[in-house]
Amino acid sequence: SQQGEEDPQALSIQEGENATMNCSYKTSINNLQWYRQNSGRGLVHLILIRSNEREKHSGRLRVTLDTSKKSSSLLITASRAADTASYFCAAMGIGGGADGLTFGKGTHLIIQP
Amino acid sequence: EAQVTQNPRYLITVTGKKLTVTCSQNMNHEYMSWYRQDPGLGLRQIYYSMNVEVTDKGDVPEGYKVSRKEKRNFPLILESPSPNQTSLYFCASGRWGPYEQYFGPGTRLTVT
Numbered sequence: 605s606q607q608g609e610e611d612p613q614a615l616s617i618q619e620g621e622n623a624t625m626n627c628s629y630k631t632s633i634n635n636l637q638w639y640r641q642n643s644g645r646g647l648v649h650l651i652l653i654r655s656n657e658r659e660k661h662s663g664r665l666r667v668t669l670d671t672s673k674k675s676s677s678l679l680i681t682a683s684r685a686a687d688t689a690s691y692f693c694a695a696m697g698i699g700g701g702a703d704g705l706t707f708g709k710g711t712h713l714i715i716q717p
Numbered sequence: 718e719a720q721v722t723q724n725p726r727y728l729i730t731v732t733g734k735k736l737t738v739t740c741s742q743n744m745n746h747e748y749m750s751w752y753r754q755d756p757g758l759g760l761r762q763i764y765y766s767m768n769v770e771v772t773d774k775g776d777v778p779e780g781y782k783v784s785r786k787e788k789r790n791f792p793l794i795l796e797s798p799s800p801n802q803t804s805l806y807f808c809a810s811g812r813w814g815p816y817e818q819y820f821g822p823g824t825r826l827t828v829t
Contacts, residue, residue, distance in 0.1 A: 635816070646721070646807055646820035647760075692760065696815060704775055705815035707752075709759035 608636070608676075608693040608708035616714040623680040625711040627693030628673075634696045636669060636676050637705070641690045650678075650691075655698075680713075688715045719744045721821035723808050729827045730798060738793045738824050740808030748811040749791040750775070750818070751783065753804040760807070765815070766791055798828040 611626045629636065635654045639647040653660045653669045653676065660667045666679040680687055690710040697704070721742045730736055742749065750765040752775075762775030766785040780802055782794040791810075795802060805825050809818040 637817070639820075644805070644823065644825075646822050647809075647818075648820070649817045652817055694760075694815075700814060704762055704765060705750075705818070706762070706776070707760040709757065 608695045608706065610691070610693055610708045610711040612711060613709070614712045614714070616716060617683060618716050619683055619685055621683055623683050623687070623713055623715075625678045625691055625693075625713070627676045627678070627695075627708060629676075629693075629695040630674065632698045633671070634698050634700050636667075637694045637696070638665075638667060638676075638678050639692045639694060639707075641692065641710070643689075647692065683713075683715045685715050685717050687713060689713060719819065721808055721810055721819050723806075723821040723824050725824060726822060727825050729829065731829055732799055733797050736795050736798060736826075738795075738806060738808075738826070740791045740793065740821060741789050742791075742808075742810040742819065743789065744810060744812070744819065745788065746810035746819075747788070747813045748815060748818075749785065750809045750811075750815060751781070751791070751793050752807045752809065753777065754807060754823075755804050763793070763806075767814070798826075800828050802826065803828050 608629045637652045638650045641647045664681045692710045694705045694707045751763040752760045764783040766772045808821040811818045
């Protein structure tokens with residue numbers, strides 16, 4: 605299993621601050637993905653970073669990947685109340701789709717207005 | 718609108734009564750998958766399908782069946798539900814694999 609593990613489990617910050625979440629995984633990956641889940645709803649794909657990439661940006665999101673440390677981080681800049689959600693990393697094994705996608709347990713982010 | 722739909726959204730049933738949760742996507746995606754989400758355990762994959770008539774086990778397949786007779790549909794079947802299958806279930810699809818998946822709204826199942 606390529607299980608990702610997020611850290612911290614929960615994070616509470618003030619609106620406007622930056623939020624950083626970390627993810628670690630166990631073995632070599634094809635790519636690592638981040639998803640957001642608003643309370644009890646379906647997950648929404650945020651960003652995918654491939655194993656040969658080190659950094660990727662999408663709007664206020666910045667993802668880094670360090671394959672030597674088997675870790676990734678998700679940075680949300682200038683946070684907003686609407687960013688309150690759970691964030692999951694998901695690691696895909698080097699076999700690609702046939703290896704499936706293994707999700708971590710998530711970081712619950714609360715943005716205080 | 719591109720979407721994955723699931724039905725029912727909520728279901729309370731009794732042990733042993735067969736049930737089916739339907740999943741349908743309108744994006745012509747090759748890949749579809751079922752996950753269950755439990756507190757403290759995150760999302761775990763039950764079954765997935767890379768294409769029509771091609772299905773495979775995920776991490777927690779015991780007690781579940783699936784079929785993929787058409788590209789758009791991927792129903793999850795519980796032949797004899799048990800209380801440990803009480804969970805929140807998500808169907809997801811991806812264009813040609815578990816990349817950038819679209820998730821359905823979830824089905825909250827309670828087995829008493």
